[in-house]
Amino acid sequence: MITLTPEQQQDVARRFQGLATRWIATTRYRSNTQALRNHAVYQELVALGEPVVPLILLELERQPRVSWFIVLTGITGENPVPPAHAGQVNAMARTWIDWGRQRGYAV
């Protein structure tokens, strides 16, 4: 896990909030979020890397959105969702949040 200074954390959080707002607007009305992997906002979110994982998990805890799953997988290279929960958005969000807690993220 990457350790950031408080100033770096604030900068990452500020950049993330701007991108998160744009990502939610971009994915509104869309069912095929996987097709947005080349989208500039997706690319910028993934480029922020591991420091934004806990911020995304907090977003999922606040309101589960499918569009965050692709970003989490894009950053971490993982998909912890078991086949039994595939497609069940709330259960998928809980799985990701549990995954994050197991790895020590503050969620």
Add this chain to the structure above:
Amino acid sequence: MSAELEGAFPSLAADGYTLASPKTQAHNCVAWAAGDASRWWEPGIFWPGPTGDDLAALTGLFAARGYVPCAGDELEAGYEKVALYADDQGNWTHAALQLPDGWWTSKLGPDEDILHRTPHAARRTPQALVGELYGQVQEFMKRTTQPSSEQSVGDEVIGNGLAVIEPERQQDLVAPE
């Protein structure tokens, strides 16, 4: 009526539509058209069909559910139809299901589901969602109405567990000028 919705889909207001249910993240358009309101159907999430982002993945999914390509959007007794949309990059974007009365039902990603049509009462096409977001309708597919998915609502039998528009509710529809 929703100004945001009409901003995203400029043809909607002119063609006539109604909001049919509130926003939910639980399912999307493909799941809705397939009769499943409990899951989000998308490759990489849940997808009981050939994987991919392109239209072939979407047509393959509905083919696996018994649909075959058909010529157009006309209402055909004994058949249920889906309209499949793709953007100019070839990525599938949307699926709409035709109801027994000829209206089309669409779940708009993580947002509302709507009932829509065109102004021509005799030809209720799914063109109202065509545009920048969803691209064009690229394929129509049909299958015989599935007895197992039918249920009775009042005097009418509908497919996929979806509600038909009741006469009182039709008065609330956004009618074209």
